[in-house]
Amino acid sequence: MGYFLADAFKDMEVYTPGEQPTDRDYIKLNANESSFPPSPAILKAINETVLDSMAHYSDPNCMELRKAIGEVYHFPPSQIFVGNGADEVLTIAFQSFYREGYKISFPEITYDFYRTYAKSFKLDYEMFPLNDDLTINVDDYLREPDRDVVLANPNNPTGIAISLADIEKILRVNPKRLVIVDEAYVDYGNESCLSLVDKYENLLVVQTFSKSRNVPGARIGFGIGAKSLISDMNNVKFCMTPFNMSTVAIKAGTAIVKSTDYFHKYINTIINIREKFEDELEALGFKVIRSTTNFTFFREKNVSAETMTAELKKRGILVRHFDHPQIRGYVRVTIGTEEEMNIVLAAIKEIEEEGELFKEEAV
Amino acid sequence: MGYFLADAFKDMEVYTPGEQPTDRDYIKLNANESSFPPSPAILKAINETVLDSMAHYSDPNCMELRKAIGEVYHFPPSQIFVGNGADEVLTIAFQSFYREGYKISFPEITYDFYRTYAKSFKLDYEMFPLNDDLTINVDDYLREPDRDVVLANPNNPTGIAISLADIEKILRVNPKRLVIVDEAYVDYGNESCLSLVDKYENLLVVQTFSKSRNVPGARIGFGIGAKSLISDMNNVKFCMTPFNMSTVAIKAGTAIVKSTDYFHKYINTIINIREKFEDELEALGFKVIRSTTNFTFFREKNVSAETMTAELKKRGILVRHFDHPQIRGYVRVTIGTEEEMNIVLAAIKEIEEEGELFKEEAV
Numbered sequence: 195m196g197y198f199l200a201d202a203f204k205d206m207e208v209y210t211p212g213e214q215p216t217d218r219d220y221i222k223l224n225a226n227e228s229s230f231p232p233s234p235a236i237l238k239a240i241n242e243t244v245l246d247s248m249a250h251y252s253d254p255n256c257m258e259l260r261k262a263i264g265e266v267y268h269f270p271p272s273q274i275f276v277g278n279g280a281d282e283v284l285t286i287a288f289q290s291f292y293r294e295g296y297k298i299s300f301p302e303i304t305y306d307f308y309r310t311y312a313k314s315f316k317l318d319y320e321m322f323p324l325n326d327d328l329t330i331n332v333d334d335y336l337r338e339p340d341r342d343v344v345l346a347n348p349n350n351p352t353g354i355a356i357s358l359a360d361i362e363k364i365l366r367v368n369p370k371r372l373v374i375v376d377e378a379y380v381d382y383g384n385e386s387c388l389s390l391v392d393k394y395e396n397l398l399v400v401q402t403f404s405k406s407r408n409v410p411g412a413r414i415g416f417g418i419g420a421k422s423l424i425s426d427m428n429n430v431k432f433c434m435t436p437f438n439m440s441t442v443a444i445k446a447g448t449a450i451v452k453s454t455d456y457f458h459k460y461i462n463t464i465i466n467i468r469e470k471f472e473d474e475l476e477a478l479g480f481k482v483i484r485s486t487t488n489f490t491f492f493r494e495k496n497v498s499a500e501t502m503t504a505e506l507k508k509r510g511i512l513v514r515h516f517d518h519p520q521i522r523g524y525v526r527v528t529i530g531t532e533e534e535m536n537i538v539l540a541a542i543k544e545i546e547e548e549g550e551l552f553k554e555e556a557v
Numbered sequence: 558m559g560y561f562l563a564d565a566f567k568d569m570e571v572y573t574p575g576e577q578p579t580d581r582d583y584i585k586l587n588a589n590e591s592s593f594p595p596s597p598a599i600l601k602a603i604n605e606t607v608l609d610s611m612a613h614y615s616d617p618n619c620m621e622l623r624k625a626i627g628e629v630y631h632f633p634p635s636q637i638f639v640g641n642g643a644d645e646v647l648t649i650a651f652q653s654f655y656r657e658g659y660k661i662s663f664p665e666i667t668y669d670f671y672r673t674y675a676k677s678f679k680l681d682y683e684m685f686p687l688n689d690d691l692t693i694n695v696d697d698y699l700r701e702p703d704r705d706v707v708l709a710n711p712n713n714p715t716g717i718a719i720s721l722a723d724i725e726k727i728l729r730v731n732p733k734r735l736v737i738v739d740e741a742y743v744d745y746g747n748e749s750c751l752s753l754v755d756k757y758e759n760l761l762v763v764q765t766f767s768k769s770r771n772v773p774g775a776r777i778g779f780g781i782g783a784k785s786l787i788s789d790m791n792n793v794k795f796c797m798t799p800f801n802m803s804t805v806a807i808k809a810g811t812a813i814v815k816s817t818d819y820f821h822k823y824i825n826t827i828i829n830i831r832e833k834f835e836d837e838l839e840a841l842g843f844k845v846i847r848s849t850t851n852f853t854f855f856r857e858k859n860v861s862a863e864t865m866t867a868e869l870k871k872r873g874i875l876v877r878h879f880d881h882p883q884i885r886g887y888v889r890v891t892i893g894t895e896e897e898m899n900i901v902l903a904a905i906k907e908i909e910e911e912g913e914l915f916k917e918e919a920v
Contacts (some may be wrong), residue, residue: 195735195785195787195789195792196783196785197758197785198651198653198654198759198785198786198789199793200653200654200655200656200659201656203653203789203792203793206792206793206796207796208792208795209795209796209799210795211614211617211795211799211800214614214616224611225613225614227612227613227614227781228612228613229612230612231609231612231732232609232612233610233613236608237605237608238613240603240608240805242600245595245599245600246594246595246602247774247775248593248595248599248770248771248772248774248775249590249592249593249594249772249773249774250585250588250590250591250592250773250774251574251577251588251590251767252774252776253577254574260861269902278641278796278798278801278802279800279801281798281799281800282797282801285797285798290561290562290563291561291562291563292563293563293564296563301808307799310795310796311796311797314793315611316794316798322752329612337617342774342876343849348706354676366804370560372561392725395560396561402612403869408611409610409611409612410611410612410613410614410800411610411611411612411613411614411615411760411803411804411805412611412804412805413615413800413801413802413803416770420559422559422560422561423561425559426558426559426561426562426566427571429706430562430566430569430677430891431570432571432574432673433569433570433571433674433678434644434648434674435642435643435644435645435648435709436572436574436643436670437574437641437642437773437776438641438776439641439776440641440772440774440775440776440803440805440806441774441775442603442775442803442805442806442809446805453851471755475558493561526752530595531757533664552676
């Protein structure tokens with residue numbers, strides 16, 4: 195680390211995004227991206243006029259996009275914050291509401307970005323362990339009502355959600371603590387807690403266009419909450435990156451959120467492919483956590499998750515496994531096209547059958 | 558301010574971008590944007606393939622864009638940081654190198670964003686006054702060698718630059734204090750201090766695609782400095798917004814920076830229009846600060862800067878004046894097309910001729 199880095203960063207931990215090897219073509223199922231194209235509405239939205247308009251600054255209030263999101267989710271723009279992906283929305287929220295030493299909590303196994311941020315900015319963070327069945331233990335979050343909460347719901351990489359009733363308990367135990375619910379994967383079969391926003395002023399719901407809307411490369415995310423939360427976040431944004439979103443992001447995002455049919459079509463497609471894939475994994479004897487996301491989390495049988503990941507990679511398929519002892523045996527596979535999942539399944543079968551071989555090699 | 562906003566923000570001051578009224582069409586010369594279109598290379602760069610590729614995450618290292626900038630400016634990517642506009646580059650630098658109470662300095666009259674950030678994040682900032690002729694008093698920055706420095710060079714809104722020799726003095730007086738030079742306007746006739754980067758490890762040079770490259774709406778900026786500075790900024794970025802730039806921004810930016818002929822053509826065009834405009838203002842008897850930027854800063858004669866701005870607005874022309882006593886008499890006009898500047902000049906003449914009338918009204 196260089197001489198000039200602020201002392202507070204001395205033990206920062208840098209977030210490591212999923213690997214993106216470029217040595218060959220891969221079936222890329224390691225980052226919960228989409229194997230399906232974005233809405234063709236983008237093509238129409240990003241036209242010559244939009245490109246010419248880039249000679250002027252983008253709208254710092256991103257009003258067109260906030261209005262479009264508001265129409266779909268039934269909130270006024272004053273309750274909507276937009277940013278370059280859910281990460282920027284979360285970061286602006288964290289910057290707005292936390293400083294060194296502020297108390298927050300989140301699960302020990304979850305989206306790693308929360309810990310990376312909390313550690314790097316020296317928040318006082320507590321990570322509550324998951325139950326043995328990998329569900330979130332809601333009681334932990336009730337027992338320390340002064341600690342703010344960040345929850346991915348459904349959780350990642352387990353794919354398991356908690357109920358709205360449980361989220362309400364967490365919100366209600368202390369209306370003066372902020373609860374951020376990251377719903378990156380909510381559209382694949384879970385109930386959003388957006389319905390709670392107007393009931394609880396301490397709730398911020400964060401969603402993204404990177405999963406169910408197929409455009410992680412467009413970097414668009416949003417947060418919805420009480421007017422006062424959103425207004426504070428907007429003010430903090432104006433102190434940091436006033437023109438955070440480009441004209442293209444605003445125009446493309448507006449077109450994407452309005453592509454409602456396209457959105458539902460691909461959610462249903464992915465749910466169907468996922469269910470078939472999970473049925474087939476179970477038929478092969480794997481323990482599968484039935485997911486309500488765009489990925490599947492299943493447990494090793496004959497070969498370790500590490501071997502499975504490495505062997506799949508040799509066969510041109512990227513998936514992920516994790517280092518935490520509680521989930522060390524699990525593999526996370528993003529749901530791609532039906533064709534891709536058939537290739538993955540055949541590869542898994544083959545690797546399992548050769549399983550004994552790997553065990554011998556390991557000796 | 559809401560209940561949850563971090564206490565440290567209680568006296569934050571929100572940055573106010575230049576006004577963007579939409580009640581009618583304006584000749585918009587108030588935000589130093591471009592009246593010329595961006596390079597047509599953007600059209601080719603943002604094609605169907607790029608839009609389809611948005612189904613995957615953008616490259617968090619933005620390597621293609623960093624390499625392209627590196628080829629033009631002769632630095633390796635390891636010395637280049639890219640972000641959503643110079644504002645994000647500055648913000649990541651400030652986040653990396655400063656915490657509450659850190660000592661920095663900048664001119665009293667300069668790009669207002671530095672003060673907004675410093676005030677909002679409670680840095681210990683000192684604003685040194687300009688000399689009577691609106692130049693920067695270099696001695697101030699030598700007298701307090703422990704204070705980091707942020708300089709817009711050329712300065713905004715005065716359009717006046719300091720020499721590389723002066724910047725070297727500021728760098729040399731204490732190699733352990735960081736000097737950030739914001740060269741947003743450097744391409745219109747000034748020498749960049751990029752030539753000093755490999756000599757001084759305490760120098761960070763920030764540039765933008767929003768001025769001389771005609772694309773403020775694309776949100777692209779970059780910083781160049783010693784490897785250790787850039788590596789720290791990249792690490793901090795990975796803790797905040799790992800995938801900060803969209804695939805479109807990376808592809809468009811790469812195409813833009815490679816459009817060297819286009820770039821030089823419009824710089825020369827703007828310099829020629831500016832010189833003619835300034836000659837004509839002088840011929841009308843105005844005191845003009847001969848600029849090396851894409852704007853002109855001139856002093857009122859018969860009517861106040863406030864009246865001039867308001868009267869131009871009535872005539873469909875947006876320009877800016879500022880509230881600080883030392884420059885209260887000045888008007889800043891962005892250089893647009895030759896046709897636009899002729900309209901502005903005619904309007905200024907007309908307003909001046911009616912000048913006595915406004916004085917009477919004011920009584």
